[in-house]
Amino acid sequence: MGEDRYLVEMKNIHKWFSGVCALRGVDFAVGYGEIVGLVGDNGAGKSTLIKILSGFYPPDEGKIFFEGKEKHFSSPREVRKLGIETIYQEAAMVPKMSIMRNIFMGRELTRLKVGSVGYLDVPRMEEESMKALEGVDLRLRSPHALVDELSGGQRQGVAIARAMYFKSKLVILDEPTNNLSVKESQKVLEFIQELKKQGISSIFISHNLYHVYPVADRIVVLSHGEKIGDFRKEETSIEEITKLMVLP
């Protein structure tokens, strides 16, 4: 059994890639409504850990508990059904599709089903996507605009609005402030705080500590596939974590 106070708990996770050890015995947990910052240098194992948590591949060793019950995460589809939504930096959106089609991608609203093909309920999808965007205070003129025409920050906003709309329990953000201007990064941090207000847990992955620190409740540091730090924000400082991260 996992502990009840955590929404998700990963215990003793190991992962090898053709003989190279990417993760060695990592414990990682996220509480209800908590924002956890996951930091570490490139190659520390952050993205491997996240890919396991979002169902892309199984751990070679270790257990995952969700809402106190052990789960085997076998595909991204299944993980999303549990309410875990991962927003990858580049891969969250299809640029050549409209905002509306992106929001409902894979979870389209349909009116009539023939076999496994459903007739799209376009008017309702228009209406609901505008509602979803208002949830993160994002004002865009039309749900039919292409995502291609949005700024990087706006795209993150749409992805977060999508996660909120579908009542996710845990949102994983992979480097959401990468390549964004200062002002846009600020906006993304506001989106993340909005998630917390609605009781949604989130994992914020970044190598920019200055973005993670202000919003995170807890900060986890990975290095060379191992967890080397796990602090409540009050117990630590940016300086302390920076020292940990640059240790050889």
Place this chain on the structure above:
Amino acid sequence: MAQGLVNVLKKIILLREISSLIMLLVVVLVFFAISPLFLSQENVAIILEIIPELGIVALGVTMLMISGEFDLSVGSVFAFCPIMMTMFVTWGFPPLLSVIIALLMTMLLGALNGFITLTFGIPSFITTLGAMLIWRGAVLLITGGWPPPFPAEMSTGILVGRLGILRASIFWYGAITVLLWFVLERTDFGNWIFATGGNQPSARAMGIDTHRVKFTNFMLCSLLAGFAGLIQSFRLATTLPSMGTGLEMDAIAATVIGGTALSGGVGTVIGTVIGAFLIRVIDNGLVIIRAPSYWFRVFIGIAIILAVILNSFVRERAKKLRC
């Protein structure tokens, strides 16, 4: 007022089909100016008679290309299907059953393309290039290079029967166009096709079974190619082992001229219909104005390049128009 006009203009320019439509209109007008015979009832009927064969193949290629894959084997499958149908009749199967088995076999060939491409993760360009050679070879082996006699007991009316100046095939083409337009633009499966071709990792992350989407389109593309092959063999009442040679290039040309992106994720059914018309109109128009038919390839080549340039250039410009 002027603002509203700019907006309407911008909307029109941003239509994906617009450059191919303009080219089609220009070509039609030029041929008509040179020879008024071009738009005579007889000649229009001839164009409508031959268009479905290329048009239906191109529709399948479009669906597959939007989902991010190629099929170069459509020309060979185009011959494979009617040849198999003929063989089955020769072996004593009832005509209708022979048609059904032949169509199922072409679907199987598409499934094989999909299975090999997706299982081994190799480019579909390679898989279907191989398939193109294999099935053309198979057709030649089966027939020994000679056209088998077209089964006399086969009733061809349902596919190519005459209705006034038209043939039934144009209605099949119309129905398939409407059906595929609907699937692509108005169903969740259509959304998955765009998502799969537009950004496969993202579609996968959102829980779309991208392999199933591609696999289905491989089968659809092959099936439509076989069906179009049947139409041609019914129309000519022969089955030639060489039929459909080079058709894959015309089908891809029609698709690309119509605004579908080679890289996937973007494209329209209507654009491909316009593309197919453009190719067949150029083909036919050159005959009508008595130009040497060698010009055909030259013009199609120019049309492809021009369409893609117009598409990207005009769209970039239109985006910058303030509204």
